[in-house]
Amino acid sequence: MKVVLTIAGSDSSGGAGIQADLKTFEAFGVFGASAITVLTAQNTLGVQKIHPLPASFVAEQIRSVTADFDVAAVKIGMLHSTPIIETVAAFVETLDIPVVLDPVCVSKAGSNLLEDDALSSLRELSRMATLTTPNLHEAYRLFGYLSGESDSLDALIAHPSPVLIKNHVVGNLSADLLYFGRSKRIFTDDLIPSTDLHGTGCSYASAIAASLALGNSLEESIVRAKRFITEAIRRAPHIGHGPGPINHKAGAPHAS
Template identity: 70%
Template sequence: MSLSVEGTTRAEEQLSNEGVAMTVVLTIAGSDSSGGAGIQADLKTFEAFGVFGCSAITVLTAQNTMGVQAIHPLPVPFIVAQIESVLSDFDVAAIKLGMLYNREIIEAVAAIIKLLTIPVVLDPVCVSKTGSPLLQEDAIEALRALCRVVTLSTPNQHEAYRLFGYEGGESDLPGILLDHPAPVLIKHHATDTMCADMLYSGATKRVYVADLIDSNSEHGTGCSYSSAITASLALGFELDEAIGRSKQFITEAIRFAPAIGHGRGPINHKQGGLYLAARTLCHY
C-alpha cells in the first residue's frame, strides 16, 4: 500500500480531493407516495445496483398498497426543466422512463430522448397493479411511437396487448412487433412454478425464466425491473445480461418482500441488491 508523507494512503488522498467516480442514471417517471413504485422504487433500485440516481418527476400520485387515490400531472415546461437541469450538469449514462400519463408529456420527453445516444429503457405504464388507470386514453398512440425510439420497452401482457395487439402466445405475435425497430421485453408469462419473460427483437426471441414467487407483494415490480435493466446498461452490461441479472434481482426482492400495507405490498430492494452482490462475488 502506498503512503503519502502525512501517513494517509494515496487512495484516501484521491477520495478526499476528487471524490469517487460513479455512474449516473436518470429516471423520468411519476411519484408514488407509498414509496413502493414510481421514482421512489427507481431510486431504491439504482442504489441497490451501485449507481447514482437522478429524477425528473412527471406526475404526483396519492397512492398506497390498495390503490391510486389521486393523480396530478406536472406542467410540461417544468418537467422539461427538470430533465435539462440534470442533463446539463451530469454525465448521464442511461435513462429510465416510467409513468408519462398524457400525450403532451410523452411527446415532450420523446423530443429530448431523440437527441440522445445513451440507452433509454421505457416501462410503458398504463395501469397500476391495483387496476387504476395511469395513462390517458388519447395517449396510447404517442406511447406506441415512443416504444420505437428507445433501447428497450418492458410492457406486461396487458400493456403489450394495448400497444401491439399481443395476446399472450407466440402464434398471436402481431406483425407490428415482428417489424418493431426496438427490442420489446414482455413480462410475466406464468406457470404453476415458473415466471418467464420474453424478449422479442425482430424475429429473434429470448426467454428469461425464474421461480414464480407466490406473493401478494408485487407493487413496483415493473418500475424496479426496468430500473434494474437501466442501471445494468449504464454499467456497461449488454442487453441480454442486463435483463438476466435484473430478473434475478426482482425475483429475490419479491421473495423477501416486507409485510407492510393492507393491499398489494412493495418489494425488498435491499435484499434483491444483496443477492446480486453475493452472486457477483461468487464469480471472483
C-alpha cells in the same frame, strides 16, 4: 460512479415510481437522478389522486440534470399524458445512451395511469427506446399481443427495437419473452407465489437501465434485473393492506 436518470411519476407510498427507481439504482451501485412527471396520492390499495406536472416543467427538470451530470442511461416510467410523452420523446431523440421504457398504463391495484388519448404517443416513444418492458396487459394495448397466439406477433416483429414482455407463467417459473424482429429469447427465474408485487415493473426496468449503464449487454442486464426482482419479491416486507412493495435492499446484487 455512473448516473442514471429516471423520468417517472412519484408514488407517495414509496413502493413504485421514482421512489422504487432510486432504491433500485442504489442497489445496483449507480447514482440516481429524477425528473418527476406526475405526483400521485397512492398506496397499496390504489391511486387516489393524480396531479400531472406541466410538460414544460418536466423538460426543465431534465435540462437541469443533463446540464450538470453525464447521464449514462435513462429509465422512463409513468408519463400519463400526450404533452408529457411528446416532451420526453423530444429529449430521447437527442440521446445515444440506453433508454429503457416501462410503458405504464395501469397500476397493480387496477388504477388507470395513462390518459386514453396518449396511447399512440406512447407507442411512438417505444420505437425510440433501447428496450420497452410491457406486462401482458400493456403489450396487448400497445402491440395487440396475446400470449400463445402467433398471429398477434406482427406488430412486435415490425417494431424497430427490442420488446420484453413480462409476467408469463411456465410451470413453476416466471418467464419474460424478449422479441426483436423475428428473434425471441426467454428469460426465466423462480415463480414466487406472492401478492407483494407493487412496483415490480418500475424496479425491473430501472434494474435493466442501471445494468446497461454499468456496461453490461442487454441480455445480461435482463438476467441481472430478473434475479434482482425475484429476490426482492421473495423477501418482501409484507406491509400495507393491498399488493405490497418489494424489498429492494434484499434484491441488491451484493446482498447476502
